[in-house]
Structure formats: C-alpha cells, structure tokens
Amino acid sequence: MANNKTFLGLNIYTVVGVVFFVAALLLLVCLCARIRRRRFIHSALLYDRCAGYVAKIQTGPGVSEKRVKDEGGGTPIGGGNEGDMVVVVVGSSSQGSLSPSASMVSSLSSEVANIGWGRWYMLRELEIATNGFCEKNVIGEGGYGVVYRAVLPDCSVVAVKSLLDKKGQAEKEFKVEVEAIGKVRHKNLVGLIGYCAEGTQRKLVYEYVDNGNLEQWLHGNLGPVSPLTWDIRMKITLGTAKGLAYLHEGLEPKVVHRDIKSSNILLDKKWNSKVSDFGLAKLLGPDASHVTTRVMGTFGCVAPEYASTGMLNEGSDVYSFGILLMEIISGRRPVDYARPPREVNLVEWFKSLVASRRGDEVVDPLIDVQPSPRALKRALLVCLRCIDLDAKKRPKMGQVVHMLEGVEFPFHGVSPIFKIRSFTF
Template sequence: MAASTNSSGGALPLLTNRTAVAGLKFYVLVLIFLAIVAAIVLTTFLCFRRNRISKKSKMRRVKHSSGTIPLVSKEIVEVIKIEHVDDDSKMKKKVESDEIEESSSVSVESPSQNIGWGRWYSLKELENATDGFAEGNVIGEGGYGIVYRGILQDGSVVAVKNLLNNKGQAQKEFKVEVEAIGKVRHKNLVGLVGYCAEGAQRMLVYEYVDNGNLEQWLHGDVGPISPLTWDIRMKIAVGTAKGLAYLHEGLEPKVVHRDVKSSNILLDKHWNAKVSDFGLAKLLGSGKSYVTTRVMGTFGYVSPEYASTGMLNEGSDVYSFGILLMELVTGRSPVDYSRPPGEMNLVDWFKGMVASRRGEELVDSLIEIQPSPRSLKRALLLCLRCIDLDANKRPKMGQIVHMLEADDFPFRSELRTRERNHVPSQEDTSKKAPYPTRHVEPAYKASWR
C-alpha cells in the first residue's frame, strides 16, 4: 500500500517543495512567471494598438476627401457652421474657437463644397489645374506671390494666387483676404472661390477675370489709339467706386482696402471693373473713425495723412481713388521719373494744369474722341476733391458714385449763368434764398479755378 501511494503521487511533492528563491514553493514561482509574461504581452499589444490608432488619425486629418478639411489656422476658423449628412440622420455641428497662435490648427469634418468662404482645394488639385504651376500659366506676379491661370476638373477657369511665405506673410495675407472678402459677393469685387492650406502652403482661388488689369491697358503698349475710350474709362471709374463704396458702407465691420491702384483693378470683356487683392485690407469696426497701423501701400497712391501718421480710414482709399481717376483721365502713372521735373509727380502737375486753366491738355492723347467739356470738368473736379489734403473734406465713396453718374452735376460757372438768367417769380421773392447756390457750392469748393 505504501509503495503504491508513493508511485501515484510522486509529482505532487515536486510542486509543493520549497525552492531556494525566497523560500517560495515551486508552483508559486510558476504562477508569478506566467503573470509577468501575460503582463508583458498585454502591454506590448496596447502600445501597438495605440500607435496604430494614432497613425490612422493623422492620416485621416491630412488626407483630403469629400468629408474632411485640412489643417487650418484657428485665427481663420472663427465660426464654421457645418452640415454633415449621414445615411440615417442629419447632424449639425458648430465649431467656435478663440484666437490662438498661428501655429495651432484644427481639423473639421465638413462637405467640401462650401464652408462659408469657399471650397477647400488640395495642393494636388491646384497643381493639376495649373499644369504643375507652369510658367506659361503665370498671369501676375509681385511681392505677394504669383498668380496662375488654372482650369479645374469641372472646366471652370480660376486664378490661383500662391502666396510667398516671407516671415509668415503668407499666413497673414491669407487670413486678411479670407476675413475681408470671404463671404462678400459684389459684381465689382473679385470673388473668392476657395483656398488651399497644406503645411506651409497658402493659396487663394479667385474667379478668373479675362481681360487683364487697368494698369496694362493704361500704361502698356496698346498702339496709337487706346481701346479705352473716355466713356469706357468713366465706366471703369464708376465700377471701381461702387466696389469700394460697398466695402466702406455696405459691410460691418467696414473694410478699408489700403492698396487701391490700377494694377488691382481687373477688367472683364465688357470693361466692367472688379477690385482685387485684399492682402493689405483692414477691418474697421463700428464706432471707430480710424485704425492705427504700419504704413502699407504703393508709392504714389498713399494719402499724406496715412503716410505721416499711420492713421487709416476710408479717406485713405478715397485719396487713392482720386489718383486712380487722374490716371484714367491723363493716361499717366502717379510717379514717372522719365518725364521732365515738373511732370514727374502726377498730383503736382495735375493741380498746376487745372490752376492754369489748361484742363483740356490733361486728357490722354491716346483717346481718339475727346470728352465733352462738361464731362471733363466733372472728372477734374472730382479728382481735386478726392485728393483734398483735409481728409474730412473728401467725399464718401457713395457720394463719388453719385457724382460720376449724375447728369445734373453742378459747376460754379453754370450756377452763375443760371443765377444771372433767372427771373424771380412772386413765389421766389417771398423766400429769403432765391437760388441755393451757397448750399451747393461748399460741397464743390475745391472746384474749377
């Protein structure tokens, strides 16, 4: 009996025998070892799974599809209203963010067609549209970057502005243009179709305006007779004034363009003007008469008070428009060092010619049919009013539109003629003011002299 018991239970003493490791029994050591191995395996599995999820998340954020938007500065994405449609239900999400550093970013799910200021385009889409940003597609170039003509997959023609990232300038101009004109629609403002923001790349996609810019038609080689007749030039002036009037008076906060010049006035086939390039624009909230900022703009167009003090308001754009109107009348650049000393500065030469009653000699010699005296006086008087050194005496852009379009634009000489020829009636003599010359004249006192 004893022998049989020992033979059948010989394995049990082996497991229950104490070992040299802390006096622990053998089966306890086995359990501890198995627990350590299980812990190592579990930890490895969790780490692997976490890394895999992280990689998938990053790929999902960078990859462009119909339901994602790339990394965009939170300074740009202030309020985005998004509608996301599932198979079974509709969900609305609202993303609100405060201003943070430009380096921060956010990923938002949304349909690709419209997020308030236009569609997001991938870098690959814009490369395909412009044939790899081919030199043959360049339609404009400057300190801001390069503008390319592009054709999208749906066949629509666009202008792609690739912003140069000089010390973060691309991000700043990108932000300004999106804020200034992202949601603006006006026939005399170039429309923003969309944008691209991948890595350090910042691009803006605009509607394509197919007839170049005003600078090319005024100062380029157009032959002995300019295709810009007097009537076309006044049409361009009216369109430009309407676009600026909308920025100043039709928006809240109002937008001060800050870089009104002939190269920023694009023209379509029907000579309709469209104001473009809002990279230097400033927003001016209600209750503010001006904003102090670093002086920016183009030499020859910047108003004197802005150049000397940095105080910017709508009057600065009005001054620049006055210079632009002088260009339209004379066909000359604001500053031209190739001309004689007395004619290098357009403003000084213009004022001197008007003071000498030589206004007819100011008209561009490339205009085949000269304007009527009345139309010419209207333009010259308006130029003088827009460049008044007292910014408070300059007209508003809405008033400028009215002055350019009004058929009954009053002139001092005509008012005097009317007054001399007027025979007062009994009703007129009963009034203390027979003809309101004194009420009209102050509005035009920087007039023909």
C-alpha cells in the same frame, strides 16, 4: 510515419505565410484609415487657424465648442475678436482629445467642404489645375506672390494666387484676404472661390478675369490710339467706385482696401472693372473712426495723412481713388521719373494745369474722341474733391458714385470753372 510539417493537408510554412499575409493586409488597411482620418482632422483645424473664423458647426455627442459667439448661423466678415472665434474640439468634451468616431469625421468633412462661402482645395488639385504651377500659366506676380491661370476638372477657369512665405507673411495675407472678402459677392469685386493651406503652402483661388488689368491697358504699347475711349474709361471708373462704395458702406465691419492702384483693377471683355488684391486690407468696426497701422501701399497713391501718421480709414481709399481717376483721365503714371521735373508727380502737374484753366490738356492724347466740356469738368472736380488735403472734406465713395452718374454735381449753384480756380492747393 505521420508528417508533422503539415496542417490540414498543407505545408506548415505555407500556413504561417498565409497568416502573416492576412495580418499584414489588415494592419495596412487600419493604418490607411488612420492616416486619412488624421489628415482630415489636421486640415479642418488648419482651416480654423488660417481663416480666423468658421461657421458654427452643429454640436452633438463628442463635440465641444470653446469661445463660441452665436451670430445666428455664422460670424460676420472678420469674425470680431479672436475671443469670439468658434474653436471646434472633436472628441470627448471632458477629455478634449482628438478621437472622433467615423460618423463624426464624415459629418465634419461635409460641413468644412461646404462651409457656405468657399471651397477647400487640396494642394494636389491645384498642382494639376496649373500644370505643376508652370511658368507659362503665370498671369501676374509681385511682392505678394505669383498668380496662375488654372483649369479645374469641370473645365472652369480660375486664378490661383500662390503666396510667398516671407517671415510668415503668406499666413498673414491668407488670413486677411479670407476675412476681408471671403463672404463678399459684388460684380465690381473679384470673387474668392476657395483656398488651400498645406504645410507652409498658402493658395487663394479667385474667379478668372479675362482681360488683364487697367495698368496694362493704360500704359502698354497699344499703338497711336488707345482702345480705352473716354466712355470706356468712365465705365471703368464708375465700376471701381461702386466696388469701393460697397466695401466702405455695404459691409459690417467696413473694409479699407489700402492699395487702390491701376494694377489692382481687373477688366473683363466688356470693360467691367473688378477691384482685386486684398492682401493689405484692414477691417474697420462701426465705432472706430480709424485704425493705426504700419504704412503700406504704393508710392504716389497713399493719402498724405496716412503716410505721415499711420492713421487709416476709408478716406485713405478715397484719396487713392482720386489718384487713380487722374491716371485714367491722363494716361500718366502717379510718379514717372522719365518725364520733365515739373511733370514727375501726377498730382502736382494735374493741379497746376486745372488751376490755370488748361484742364483740357490733362486728357490722354491717345483718346481719339475727346470728352465733352461738361463730362470733363465733372471728372476733374471728382478728382479734386477726392484728393483734398483735408480728409474730412473728401466725399464718401457713395457720393462719388452719384457724382460720376451725374445724379449729384459736386458743387451746386456755383460755376465749376470758378470752383476749380478757387480750389485750395
């Protein structure tokens, strides 16, 4: 009798098992491909939403664009209004559905991975680079989040800022920093290398500056003599001024930092300064004299007109720079309640000494070799001009750079001491 449980000499149950195994394997391959495709599309669209603008992607069959503003290959920093954003819809232009072909996904992946000003990092990459965001790799922290030292697979060292998600604040700061300095490259501004946005996680990847920040060097317990000589302090001051001048005068729209202070000035081993932390920055268009915003910044460093009205422009940064220069010269904090009542506020103490011709007493006693009278007078006058209560009388940062370089003295043909004494306080 023929065995009705065989097929081509094989047991029928074996055949059925093989068929099911092959079918399951094919289904698994299809699911993996679909998940990878959806994950990439999600990342690309998330980039559009978080960064606020994208470079214009070449169009082709199956790709449509909405609200496109052609800026000759890309949009400027800030991207203008939201209505000028490039929104790429992958799929049928008539249906607007997310159903790209494999070739389109590959092309879009290439464009996003090399957008021209930063790299998209996956969260897993940054977890590995920071050893799971471990505490020993923390190099800074504050209300914005935590900064980690990270080592990438190519052995390069970077700084990863992990933004805290407080009522959507991480999303806002992520967008602000990308818009403000995403394309900016200047030796006195910390460089943004890349970014990461997965779920609620927002990370920014910066160049690593290996010598701490100015606050640590000014106020740390470093012994009876400060390693920051007068010349080093003036080098740091000049570099910071150049970085701010570039933000105010070298970009369109201009960038107002809004939080200039010693802890946001990073230093390398050669004492070159780099302005960092653009989470509070605002963009100011060419036709705008100011922008009205909620008052933010650090107590003791905020311009008085901004604190009272919320009207912000580059003059607010100039005032904060003047406070920073006072801090660099004196080694004192902008506000220090540990000092006698008349010395708590750095500005008032500084002005009173200069007005009474005791300007040499404002110099940090930890400086081993005191500055020359001419160098000190120049620095004091720059301070006083930057903190003028009349914002219109404050110099531009480009003028400050010239003053510090000695190209242009703050007041021509008039005795510096006379001008200091006659300054209106």
